[in-house]
Amino acid sequence: MSEPLISVIIPNWNGAAHLPTCLEALRRQTYARREVIVVDNGSTDDSLQVLARYPEVRILALRSNQGFAGAVNAGIRAALGELIALLNNDTEASPAWLETLTAAFERHPDAGLLASKILLFDRRNVFHSAGDYYRVDGIPGNRGVWEIDEGQYDHEEEVFSACGAAAAYRRELFQDIGFFDEDFFYSCEDMDLAWRAQIAGWNCWYVPTAVVYHKLSATGGGPTASFYDGRNFIYLIAKDYPTGLLRRFWPQVFRAQWRIAREALRAWRGTAARARLRGMLAGLLTWPRVARKRPQVFARRRRSDEALFARLTPGVF
Structure with a gap:
């Protein structure tokens, strides 16, 4: 059986300073069957000129800022992959990121979405997210945020949600429950999708070997x-x-x-x-x-x- 194609979708808005680090890391991926799509949200900086240096990248240039959800949805519609990975432009994915995510989907046929181990870019032993949680009192959050990585989240396990800064999804999930809700525009659209997935019976698994480093709030906050x-x-x-x-x-x-x-x-x-x-x-x-x-x-x-x-x-x- 051939390996599945995984489509990496990167929403970008005025992220010219961050794109080279992100895209060079994707060039170093050990998983070959991939495509990279950058959805530009009407950037006014040099983003498109930077992207021209990466001929392997497909560019979707939107006329205006459609937010995270709008950009990601445009990328999903254009993607050819059976698997969809989302990646913020201010990240650096470890070389085996896509390979470990693809293998995790094979191990977990119940999984509609996967969460990466996301560490801070400048303090690589500090967590941003080890999967996301939703509290009974209606507050979402990043599991492990600001904690020192001492191996406490090295176990592959089910979590409620995947942080959209570095997550992966089966195409069938979107066919079942729909795309990201563009009414959310910028925040919590990943948690909304996770709620809908959980309600519909899909599971989310945290994959600690799928490591990504994130310049937290470099292009937002x-x-x-x-x-x-x-x-x-x-x-x-x-x-x-x-x-x-x-x-x-x-x-x-x-x-x-x-x-x-x-x-x-x-x-x-x-x-x-x-x-x-x-x-x-x-x-x-x-x-x-x-x-x-x-x-x-x-x-x-x-x-x-x-x-x-x-x-x-x-x-x-």
Whole structure:
């Protein structure tokens, strides 16, 4: 049986300074059956000139910034691979990254998505993500973030979600549950997809040998990330949190949102704190837009509330 083709999709917006490191690392990959697609979100820097130095890369140049979700969806539609890998432009993948991901899909036919071991670019013994979790109180997060790598996450295991900075997906998953939700635009679109995958009965596996180094927030972060985190945490609850579980845990969900708002109010002078509050307000005002998608999400249900609850992480009560 021939090896599957894996399509690596890199969303890019004004990332000219980061692209050479990312693309040179992909040239060093030990897995040969790959294609690389860079989706440019209307960059105004020298990104397209940099990309011209990499003839093996397919370039999709969008006219305007469609956000992470919009760029990735354009790449998925253009991709030829049976497997889809997402990679941020400010990363450096270890040489065996694609080979280990492809082998993990073969070992785990139940897996719709895979999480990489993501370490900081400048402190390569510190975690960004060992897979992502979703707490019962409605807060998502990166497992192991800021922890020193001492082997505590060297075991291949199921996790709730894969951080979209370096993740892999079966094409069948998108055929089953749809693409990334472009209403999320920039943040939590990977967690929304994971919720839909979990509800539909797919599993997510963390692969500790699939190592990627990430310049965390090099092309994002700050007030922009704070705004979209504030809004999209609410969007996740409105769209994906099962009704039966929400009836049980709404006090914890409410308290978690109130804690975030209170902390932002205390730090009101900071631009990121004000952006977080604006995002939360936007989420409260526009949540019906994403809540209308709940019937479509749960029409694919293959897991009970209790089975989903078992996959969540306890909240901070």
